[in-house]
Amino acid sequence: MLSSFSCHQQFSRPNSLQTRPHFNLKNPVWWRRRQNSVVVVRCGRNEVEESKNYYELLGVCVDASSQEIKDAYRKLQKKYHPDIAGEKGHESTLMLNKAYKVLVKDDLRKQYDASIGKISNNLRIGSIWEGSLRSQALFVDENACIGCRECVHHAGNTFMMDEGFGTARVKVQYGDDEERIEISVDSCPVNCIHWVDTEELEVLEYLIQPQPKVGYGIYGQGWERPANVFMAAKSFNKQLKQQEENQQRSKSTDEEETPAQSQARESAYRELKVGRFARIWSWMKRSTGQ
Amino acid sequence: MAEPAYLVASDSETTGEEKSSSPFPDIAIGIDIGTSQCSVAVWSGSQVELVRNTRNQKLMRSYVTFKDEIPAGGVSNQLAHEYEMLSGAAIFNMKRLIGRVDTDPVVHASKSLPFLVQTLNIGVRPFIAALVKNMWRSTTPEEVLAIFLVELRAMAEVQLKRPVRNVVLTIPVSFSRFQITRIERACAMAGLQVLRLMPEPTAVALLYAQQQQQSVHENMGSGSEKIALIFNMGAGFCDVAVTATAGGVSQIKALAGTALGGEDILLNMMRHLLPDMDTHFSTRGIDEIRRMGLLRVATQDAIHKLSSQSSVQIDVDLGNGRKISKALGREEFEDVNWEIFEKCESLIKQCLHDAKVEVEDISDVILVGGCSNIPKLRNIITGVCKREIYNGINPLEAAVRGAALEGAVASGVNDPFGSLDLLTIQATPLSIGVRADGNSFVPIIHQNTTMPVRRDVIFTTVHDNQAEALIIVYEGDEKAMEKNHLLGYFKITGIPPALKGVPEINVCMDIDASNVLRVFAGVVMPGVQNPAGPVMEVRMPTVDDGHGWCAEALNRTYGSTLDLVTVQKKGAH
Numbered sequence: 037m038l039s040s041f042s043c044h045q046q047f048s049r050p051n052s053l054q055t056r057p058h059f060n061l062k063n064p065v066w067w068r069r070r071q072n073s074v075v076v077v078r079c080g081r082n083e084v085e086e087s088k089n090y091y092e093l094l095g096v097c098v099d100a101s102s103q104e105i106k107d108a109y110r111k112l113q114k115k116y117h118p119d120i121a122g123e124k125g126h127e128s129t130l131m132l133n134k135a136y137k138v139l140v141k142d143d144l145r146k147q148y149d150a151s152i153g154k155i156s157n158n159l160r161i162g163s164i165w166e167g168s169l170r171s172q173a174l175f176v177d178e179n180a181c182i183g184c185r186e187c188v189h190h191a192g193n194t195f196m197m198d199e200g201f202g203t204a205r206v207k208v209q210y211g212d213d214e215e216r217i218e219i220s221v222d223s224c225p226v227n228c229i230h231w232v233d234t235e236e237l238e239v240l241e242y243l244i245q246p247q248p249k250v251g252y253g254i255y256g257q258g259w260e261r262p263a264n265v266f267m268a269a270k271s272f273n274k275q276l277k278q279q280e281e282n283q284q285r286s287k288s289t290d291e292e293e294t295p296a297q298s299q300a301r302e303s304a305y306r307e308l309k310v311g312r313f314a315r316i317w318s319w320m321k322r323s324t325g326q
Numbered sequence: 327m328a329e330p331a332y333l334v335a336s337d338s339e340t341t342g343e344e345k346s347s348s349p350f351p352d353i354a355i356g357i358d359i360g361t362s363q364c365s366v367a368v369w370s371g372s373q374v375e376l377v378r379n380t381r382n383q384k385l386m387r388s389y390v391t392f393k394d395e396i397p398a399g400g401v402s403n404q405l406a407h408e409y410e411m412l413s414g415a416a417i418f419n420m421k422r423l424i425g426r427v428d429t430d431p432v433v434h435a436s437k438s439l440p441f442l443v444q445t446l447n448i449g450v451r452p453f454i455a456a457l458v459k460n461m462w463r464s465t466t467p468e469e470v471l472a473i474f475l476v477e478l479r480a481m482a483e484v485q486l487k488r489p490v491r492n493v494v495l496t497i498p499v500s501f502s503r504f505q506i507t508r509i510e511r512a513c514a515m516a517g518l519q520v521l522r523l524m525p526e527p528t529a530v531a532l533l534y535a536q537q538q539q540q541s542v543h544e545n546m547g548s549g550s551e552k553i554a555l556i557f558n559m560g561a562g563f564c565d566v567a568v569t570a571t572a573g574g575v576s577q578i579k580a581l582a583g584t585a586l587g588g589e590d591i592l593l594n595m596m597r598h599l600l601p602d603m604d605t606h607f608s609t610r611g612i613d614e615i616r617r618m619g620l621l622r623v624a625t626q627d628a629i630h631k632l633s634s635q636s637s638v639q640i641d642v643d644l645g646n647g648r649k650i651s652k653a654l655g656r657e658e659f660e661d662v663n664w665e666i667f668e669k670c671e672s673l674i675k676q677c678l679h680d681a682k683v684e685v686e687d688i689s690d691v692i693l694v695g696g697c698s699n700i701p702k703l704r705n706i707i708t709g710v711c712k713r714e715i716y717n718g719i720n721p722l723e724a725a726v727r728g729a730a731l732e733g734a735v736a737s738g739v740n741d742p743f744g745s746l747d748l749l750t751i752q753a754t755p756l757s758i759g760v761r762a763d764g765n766s767f768v769p770i771i772h773q774n775t776t777m778p779v780r781r782d783v784i785f786t787t788v789h790d791n792q793a794e795a796l797i798i799v800y801e802g803d804e805k806a807m808e809k810n811h812l813l814g815y816f817k818i819t820g821i822p823p824a825l826k827g828v829p830e831i832n833v834c835m836d837i838d839a840s841n842v843l844r845v846f847a848g849v850v851m852p853g854v855q856n857p858a859g860p861v862m863e864v865r866m867p868t869v870d871d872g873h874g875w876c877a878e879a880l881n882r883t884y885g886s887t888l889d890l891v892t893v894q895k896k897g898a899h
Binding site for chain 2: 103106107110111113114117118119120122123125126129130133136137
């Protein structure tokens with residue numbers, strides 16, 4: 037079968053946010069069709085649009101049904117299609133068509149979701165590795181991040197903006213060359229980009245996710261994350277260790293138990309006491325198994 | 327001819343502003359140039375109205391007669407009798423001949439028409455001539471069409487009391503981009519600017535979208551998505567479209583079409599009634615032409631009658647001792663044309679397959695065009711789609727009405743009652759690609775891709791230190807590259823010396839909403855930021871008339887020296 041380079045980049049590399057990766061990287065100029073003022077305006081807007089992912093482009097949430105996606109697409113087409121918006125609608129419609137084509141097909145949408153690290157079931161999948169695992173990984177402390185976009189600007193294949201929270205995040209580890217990453221880390225005005233040990237990364241990325249906060253009546257509800265994620269990670273690891281020890285201790289003391297009993301008790305124990313940690317366990321198992 | 331009947335409008339004239347007293351001065355009119363009949367419609371401010379000629383006709387025969395040296399078309403000319411059109415002085419079926427080379431089977435089928443169609447079978451345009459005072463006067467399909475369009479334009483300008491410049495034209499699905507350029511040339515000759523081209527069934531789809539939206543407004547019902555299959559068969563072409571409609575937006579999911587129509591049915595029946603027809607009329611004297619006309623009219627009448635009755639009696643005296651007297655039954659008619667009907671059925675099935683639509687998902691089946699009364703065709707469609715045929719659309723006016731709606735929408739007209747809150751999202755009827763990987767056709771934009779669209783594919787060189795590469799652009803969906811339409815070719819030069827497979831030759835194609843195809847090509851060396859040398863931008867098609875053989879000539883001259891191959895990346899789809 038014909039191998040389309042653009043498709044390849046779009047789906048196998050996770051940086052689909054740049055929908056024309058090849059030309060964006062290498063020669064951003066020669067596409068611009070006509071050298072008149074309209075084009076300058078058009079390019080300016082494109083830059084904004086290209087930094088959006090397909091869901092943002094269509095203005096739907098990541099869990100939108102295909103009906104919602106179709107409706108949104110039609111609504112936007114009625115605004116931007118060149119029949120209505122004139123020639124300046126060409127570029128926007130290209131983007132819409134591209135986004136729609138992917139999101140409306142289940143298989144393409146799944147691939148795309150994986151590539152952008154879709155937030156599914158309240159469990160945000162962490163950053164993806166470009167190439168082999170290394171001992172050091174990048175981590176953005178989103179508590180400190182002021183949303184300046186500097187890092188995304190310098191290393192757009194590594195960092196992305198979470199428009200919902202207004203903070204930056206690592207989407208691909210080593211998505212850009214080291215020089216660009218170096219520049220982006222240095223460019224951070226609040227020094228919120230950290231080099232961390234790879235083993236710590238998953239816990240950190242899990243903990244930095246905002247968790248729903250139980251409120252009282254209408255007060256106090258919302259989202260929270262640990263004020264100091266590094267401290268939280270330490271205590272989390274400690275708890276994990278304790279949990280393991282507890283399990284081993286319980287195993288050693290209740291040897292008379294039948295395997296079924298033991299299993300039932302263990303699962304009940306997990307559900308009751310470490311429900312929150314069980315989630316990350318299952319997730320880590322899943323993600324390493326993949 | 328002292329004065330030409332039409333004016334050649336140059337492209338630079340497009341900025342000419344014209345004053346008008348009409349409230350909607352710039353609304354593009356819709357024109358449906360049929361193989362057999364033409365019509366014009368325009369948005370009147372509240373609805374679409376068909377423009378009538380001085381004889382109060384909405385549908386006008388598509389022909390131009392040269393009998394008095396001064397050409398006269400079917401808009402202004404009154405035929406004393408059908409035979410007048412078949413006297414050899416009139417050229418018709420322009421739409422079937424335009425942009426075709428003399429190796430095309432459709433051109434060969436046209437050789438039994440009363441006017442002269444001469445072929446040399448070498449891939450040049452056929453020679454076409456009308457019989458004027460016992461002389462064959464040469465013309466071209468573009469010229470004939472332009473004369474006809476001038477009459478249509480004059481008629482519309484008189485009726486609308488304003489200058490008419492912008493048009494939305496309907497075209498068959500199977501038209502190649504080269505054929506479209508010939509249509510556009512005819513329009514330019516007639517002083518018309520083509521704002522949009524719509525495959526005929528997509529124009530019908532837009533009209534259907536409007537009807538659906540109005541019924542939603544009236545019933546306050548839910549505007550859920552409706553899938554419709556549209557089958558259009560006229561005298562020259564057969565088209566199918568599957569559209570998804572919701573909220574006034576018609577989204578074309580798939581298109582299929584072929585150059586088969588009522589003309590082919592007519593020809594089959596004429597051959598059936600007079601098996602030695604071709605030898606009988608080969609001399610093409612005035613008497614033979616007259617006899618051929620007699621047979622044609624008698625056969626046409628019989629076919630029309632067979633739509634409403636199960637058998638028909640045919641009696642024609644061809645003179646010269648030849649007489650045809652025969653009772654023709656509907657079954658016999660269906661047997662003679664079984665191949666055409668079978669092709670129609672397979673087109674519908676193919677279109678449904680390409681649209682990935684199950685028969686159960688279809689809400690409405692729409693049948694339009696001059697052949698829509700043929701019972702066999704109706705049976706096939708109801709049989710395949712398991713639905714009764716939608717009856718809310720006039721089969722002969724649907725396409726032109728849809729074109730007029732698109733003309734109003736694309737001209738920026740708003741309707742306070744929401745009747746123009748419409749949009750047609752078109753799809754590419756044919757794949758477009760380049761010759762690469764040896765002698766194969768590598769599509770870059772596939773068939774049924776939503777327009778506007780931009781796609782690119784990376785190619786690379788096949789020889790070490792290959793400095794140039796030939797990009798040959800084709801359109802079509804045939805596996806054998808030669809069977810697709812050649813659109814143009816150009817060379818990329820100045821590829822830096824490198825081992826084969828190293829330079830990246832990026833070929834990008836862009837189709838905008840007005841269906842303009844641009845091909846970009848540039849060379850990028852690995853690790854270099856900018857393209858090596860300026861990038862090419864070529865508006866296609868570039869081929870000129872009669873270049874059916876130029877692919878062969880390129881092959882002979884260059885062989886595989888300037889070839890390309892696609893870059894196969896691991897993990898690619």
